Amino acid sequence: MRDFMNYMITALFLIVLLTHISDVEAQQSVPAVLLVKKYNKGIYRNVDEFLENYPSIKKDFKLVKRKPDERNWLGGGEYSLFVKDTVLTRDQLRDVWGVSTGDTIYINTSNYGYGPGFEKISGLGRYCYWQGRANKAMYSGMIPGDKSNNGSALGVVDITYDAGYILNPNNGKIFSLTRNIMRKILADDSQLLSQYNRERKENESEILLQYIRLYNEKHSDEIGVRTYDVVCYRRQKSERQEPLKIVMNDSISFKILPGEIFEKVVSQATIKVCIGNICTEWTLLDHTLNYIECSFMEEDSEPVSKLVKRNVGEYYTMNNNSRVRQTREE
Incomplete structure (x- = not known):
């Protein structure tokens, strides 16, 4: 009986110790x-x-x-x-x-x-945030005395405006806070997203920063979680024109046409990409963009996906002569 009690005490001690170590590692x-x-x-x-x-x-x-x-x-x-x-x-x-x-x-x-x-x-949390300034080019009308372009030359001036900025402490990246970025952040919080979509001045920096503060209050558990940026795309040329249905990690589903891209942040270092019944797993890198090319050309018997180098992915998504379109999760 005494041996059993000693065994139970030792087991309980180990459980408490492992729980403490786990908590410390999470905090670290x-x-x-x-x-x-x-x-x-x-x-x-x-x-x-x-x-x-x-x-x-x-x-x-x-x-x-x-x-x-x-x-x-x-x-x-x-x-x-x-x-x-x-x-x-x-x-x-x-x-x-x-x-x-x-x-x-x-x-x-x-x-x-x-x-x-x-x-x-201004504040630290799931996203560190602050109010700053930004510039955008605006046409100012005809340039006095300029006779080029049949007298219709336009001058370009920089307009300065208030802008919100955020830093993601999980990867150290800085983003200018725009309406599109805000909706990507709120995508996993349907209540806040619905509330934000009802705002009449949804693109004003004060409104954007207000929703970052609200998001921080609800999502502190996401701090310290390693994330991976994934860009899935199809080339514009030589592709069959029908959309491909892509499923990532058995939960993220979207359809993609030639010339379209799909961006997603995931928390797993390995991602499974399925096109129909054909599934492939890829190991992702943190602190960089991971480009996955999905393809179904005329000469192919079945669609394929492949993890490509960053310069290749950038060429087909950023430097392509064709217009790159953004597709959305279903």
Whole structure:
């Protein structure tokens, strides 16, 4: 009897220990910057230092608010960075990822191609988010004194507007927050998606950021989950014209025509792609786009899928002369 009791105590201890280890491992997968109330002060060289809450440059610095005219002329963020007693060159300072004051984190706007300067990150969570600026080209009408094009030449000017931005801490990628990106994020939350679709000003940055905050409140369990970006496509030429029905991982179903693409983020490192009864498994890479070409040419007896190199996938989805269309999940 005593041996049995000792056995049960040992078994119970092992169960508790394994549960604790599992919880610790799960917690460790969450970026350190999301687990602290106060950030380490300093300058981040890259996104990994930000996620690890470990700014490697410890020099004193100052953020100075830029003048509106300077921002409108040069673009970039709301603040300029000045570092005291540094051995870093001006170019190296321009390339830093961001800075932490201990209470607030600021991101370098050149990380997403919007010139020099820094913006304050408003919130951290499943998606880190902030309000920034962006440019778009607009036609301004006839250029005075320009006689080209039969007197109908158009001038092009850059219009600056408020824009929301997000960073996915699971892969370190930055996105400009648009209506299409918002709908992709909300695709797995039917309640929020339905609510968002009823918004009258669905493309305004304040509305978009509001729904990121709401999504963060409901989906904190997704933080630290490794994800894989998949782009499935068909070439425009030499393909049979009937649509192919594709099923991924027995749950994601869509139809795709020649010249169309389908984008999906999955959490499994291996993906099964089925076209009809023909199924193939592919191993995916993280931190990159995984391109899967689905094909059914006239000379083929059956459709096929294959995982192609990134440059090949980009050629047929981005640099193709034909118009690439987006298809949707059924």
